[in-house]
Amino acid sequence: MSISIPEAGELKHQVEIIKRVDLPLSNHQVKQIDTVIFSCWSKLEPTGSVYWGTVQIEQKATHRFWFRSVLGKTDALSISHGILIKCDGRFYRPTRVTDANGDGVFTVVEACELGDILPENNKQTTSSMMSESLS
Numbered sequence: 001m002s003i004s005i006p007e008a009g010e011l012k013h014q015v016e017i018i019k020r021v022d023l024p025l026s027n028h029q030v031k032q033i034d035t036v037i038f039s040c041w042s043k044l045e046p047t048g049s050v051y052w053g054t055v056q057i058e059q060k061a062t063h064r065f066w067f068r069s070v071l072g073k074t075d076a077l078s079i080s081h082g083i084l085i086k087c088d089g090r091f092y093r094p095t096r097v098t099d100a101n102g103d104g105v106f107t108v109v110e111a112c113e114l115g116d117i118l119p120e121n122n123k124q125t126t127s128s129m130m131s132e133s134l135s
Contacts, residue, residue, distance in 0.1 A: 003100055003101060003108075005066070005100055005101065005105065005106050006043040006066045006106065010043045010066075011041040011042060011043050011066070011068070012041065012043070013041065013042045013043070013044045013087050013088070014039065014040075014041060014042075014087070015039070015040060015041070015042045015044075015065065015067075015085055015086065015087040016036050016038070016039050016085070016086040016087075017036070017037045017038045017039075017040070017073070017074065017079065017083060017084075017085055018034050018035065018036055018037065018083065018084045018085070018086055019034070019035045019037050019082055019083060019084075020032060020033070020034050020035075020082055020083075020084050021033045021035075021082065034084075037073060037083075038070065038073040038074060040067055040068065040070070040073075040074060041068075042065045042066055042067050042087070043065070043066035044063060044064070044065055044066075044087060045063065045064040045066075046062065046063055046064075047060075047061050047062060047063060047064050047110065048062070060095075060112065061095050061096065061110035061111060061112055062092075062111070062112055062113040063092060063110070063111050063113060064108060064109070064110050064111075065085060065087075065092070065108070065109040065110075065111060066100070066106055066107075066108055066109075067106065067107045067109065068105070068106060068107075069099065069104050069105055069106055069107045074107050075099070075104075075107055076097045076098055076099045076107055079094050079097045079107070079109060080097075084114070085109065085111055089116060090113060090114075090115060090116060091113075091114040091115065091116070092111035092112065092113050092114060093111055093112050093114055094109050094110070094111045095110050095111060095112050096109070096110040097109050097110075
């Protein structure tokens with residue numbers, strides 16, 4: 001069974017595929033280093049999930065991204081652990097990655113929305129849970 005691929009004009013969301021590495025610092029702090037691996041256009045579809053107020057209460061995929069498959073950048077094997085997707089200032093964690101119809105033209109990524117997680121690009125932060133426990 002094949003799935004429908006994006007048509008002309010549907011790849012209209014500019015996204016960045018980011019590799020995030022957390023480096024430990026002293027005093028229970030973490031330095032997050034974000035490296036942009038690739039920027040591309042994508043189709044974005046909400047898949048639906050359960051929310052309580054404005055908080056997502058399940059760890060299921062909330063959105064589906066469609067990328068043109070680029071070997072070493074957006075193919076199914078390249079999007080793995082430590083990869084985040086940034087679209088319109090929001091971050092998404094990939095949960096399932098597959099080659100659409102097995103023909104190597106499009107990669108489909110189902111992702112869980114993380115929301116606005118800051119800071120990025122070598123800024124220093126302390127985990128909110130750690131801050132609360134130290135107070």
